[in-house]
Amino acid sequence: MRKDIGFIGLGKMGSVMAPLFIEAGHKLTVYNRSVEKTEPLRRMDALVAETPSEVSKNSDLIFTMLSDDNAVESIFLSDKGLLSGDVTDRLFIDMSTIMPKTTSSIANEIKKKSGAFIDAPVSGTVAPAAKGELLIFCGGNTQDITKAKPYLNILGRRVIHAGKTGSGSLLKLVVNLPLAIYWQALAESVLLGKSGGLSDEMMLDAIADSSAALAVLKMKIPIMMGEDMPVAFDMKSMVKDLSVILNTAKEMGINIPTTQSSFEVYSEAIKQERFMHEDAVKIIDYMKGK
Numbered sequence: 001m002r003k004d005i006g007f008i009g010l011g012k013m014g015s016v017m018a019p020l021f022i023e024a025g026h027k028l029t030v031y032n033r034s035v036e037k038t039e040p041l042r043r044m045d046a047l048v049a050e051t052p053s054e055v056s057k058n059s060d061l062i063f064t065m066l067s068d069d070n071a072v073e074s075i076f077l078s079d080k081g082l083l084s085g086d087v088t089d090r091l092f093i094d095m096s097t098i099m100p101k102t103t104s105s106i107a108n109e110i111k112k113k114s115g116a117f118i119d120a121p122v123s124g125t126v127a128p129a130a131k132g133e134l135l136i137f138c139g140g141n142t143q144d145i146t147k148a149k150p151y152l153n154i155l156g157r158r159v160i161h162a163g164k165t166g167s168g169s170l171l172k173l174v175v176n177l178p179l180a181i182y183w184q185a186l187a188e189s190v191l192l193g194k195s196g197g198l199s200d201e202m203m204l205d206a207i208a209d210s211s212a213a214l215a216v217l218k219m220k221i222p223i224m225m226g227e228d229m230p231v232a233f234d235m236k237s238m239v240k241d242l243s244v245i246l247n248t249a250k251e252m253g254i255n256i257p258t259t260q261s262s263f264e265v266y267s268e269a270i271k272q273e274r275f276m277h278e279d280a281v282k283i284i285d286y287m288k289g290k
């Protein structure tokens with residue numbers, strides 16, 4: 001059955017995900033805080049809402065893809081936010097990387113108003129997002145996830161049901177933690193080699209061909225070699241993710257010292273403005289320049 005879809009948050013990820021619903025034949029209503037980012041969607045015949053509450057008025061399923069906890073709270077809970085509008089019988093699907101605690105508290109508010117919520121953050125960056133090939137981690141009840149699945153399948157190559165509300169957010173943190181540390185470890189190994197006279201190109205080629213390579217490495221080597229490519233995941237987002245991971249671990253009363261050290265290195269790197277808008281793998285340049 002065709003459903004009307006709402007999509008809020010047309011940043012790097014949302015701007016390539018939302019059009020997939022139009023291509024799949026759905027009626028789409030979009031909202032973005034900075035209105036100019038809605039123009040390409042308007043040209044594709046999406047309806048542009050002036051407030052988040054207008055999006056829920058027009059839609060059965062509402063997707064959100066926002067930067068952080070504050071952005072999600074503002075879109076859901078502010079005066080003209082999603083929860084000030086029609087909530088009953090709506091299914092809200094938040095795909096942002098945020099704290100499981102925030103996810104659960106928003107889900108509770110929605111439940112009080114007879115709506116449904118699932119958290120569905122993603123692994124994969126802008127290129128897989130544009131092709132509908134994300135890996136999606138879901139938290140929520142089976143009935144809601146079954147309802148959402150045909151629409152999630154438009155955005156992703158696989159949907160993993162992690163458990164109750166908040167579990168999708170937690171699984172996303174579990175997946176991102178080693179990735180952040182990997183880039184830092186790689187930066188340190190390149191720094192070590194470079195300090196002894198090895199060339200970047202040769203080192204990265206050797207690492208990519210060894211068991212020290214992650215699948216994502218080959219894709220990112222051109223950026224590390226200085227090729228000018230659009231930023232997919234910037235350092236600011238990496239620091240945000242690490243801080244969400246650390247805050248979540250703190251709440252659980254567990255110690256994750258390697259993540260703490262990684263957070264400090266990335267935070268130091270973005271204090272230098274030249275790195276602020278660079279791809280997160282640029283941590284290597286930062287380490288080399290130290």
Ligand SMILES: NC(=O)c1ccc[n+]([C@@H]2O[C@H](COP(=O)([O-])OP(=O)(O)OC[C@H]3O[C@@H](n4cnc5c(N)ncnc54)[C@H](OP(=O)(O)O)[C@@H]3O)[C@@H](O)[C@H]2O)c1
Pocket residue numbers: 008009010011012013014032033034037065066067068070071072074075095096097098122123124125126232233234237241
């Ligand atoms: N980029 C990636 O490769 C990637 C991969 C996997 C997961 N993620 C996660 O996906 C989410 C979105 O990432 P992105 O790269 O698309 O981020 P982005 O390009 O920075 O876009 C963020 C979006 O959130 C909106 N926003 C930020 N603060 C807001 C506020 N206070 N009120 C209302 N709207 C607000 C922005 O609106 P404006 O346009 O007005 O600023 C924009 O639409 C993040 O949680 C990120 O961690 C990203």
